Amino acid sequence: MTIVLIAAEARELAGVLSRVPHSPTEGMPIRFVRVGQWGKHRLICAADGPGSELAGKAAEVALERFQPDLIWSVGLCGALDDALVAGEVLTATEVVHASSGARYPAGGSPASRRNGKKETGKPIVVVSQDRVASTADEKRGLRSLGAVVEMEAAAVARVALGAQVPFGCVKAVSDLASEGFQVDLNAARGSDGRFRTSHILWDALRKPLKGLPELWRLQGRSRQAAENLGEFIVNCSI
Secondary structure (H helix, E strand, O other): OEEEEEEOOHHHHHHHHOOOOEEEOOOOOOOEEEEEEEOOEEEEEEEOOOOHHHHHHHHHHHHHHHOOOEEEEEEEEEEOOOOOOOOOEEEEEEEEEOOOOOEEEOOOOOEEEEOOEEEOOEEEEEEEOOOOOOOHHHHHHHOOOOOEEEOOHHHHHHHHHHOOOOEEEEEEEEEOOOOOOOOOOOOOEOOOOOEOHHHHHHHHHHOHHHHHHHHHHHHHHHHHHHHHHHHHHHOEEO
16 A cells, blocks of 8 residues: 655654654655555655645645555644643544545555554544644634644545545644643744744744744654654554
């Protein structure tokens, strides 16, 4: 089988790529593509940036170039459920688009095998929107739709299911339901939808007592979440 993993950023795929042999693919119209070997399967890891437009483009390119048998939206997410903890790995049963209400089944979501036992990440509904959920109040407003929020899964699902390719979704929590951001991550997105690192750092420096510790905490959590995600995925049974 050929399996495509689509994330927003390459760092979200680091936990997977540290566990499988892989090589870069040149000449692609998206920013990051690695082709690896995962047991008997060819594994494609792709990332082109955050949000629905870039994720949809990455999915379309992957479909055309690699003709996959399965597409997963993977990466980090924000908790909407107070019971979820940082680093927790979650598998989606469904993705709902926050603004349109469109719902996409995620029947291709993975299960993991450890010590001969089949395990799944906690099954949840993923809420997808084209902006960062930046305050605890915003997260509370989305809670009725699902358990976590992110920015890419609905676009990936739309492309995959539109091409009749099975779709799955697995995410790891990077920020809690009770947490917001001092740094305005939405304002830091450029006209192309990508985050501008210089703007994020400048905003954090303007309020160093809160902004800088927040970035440090988020970086550490994101690294651990990506590691947990990679461990879960490479132990999956297909």
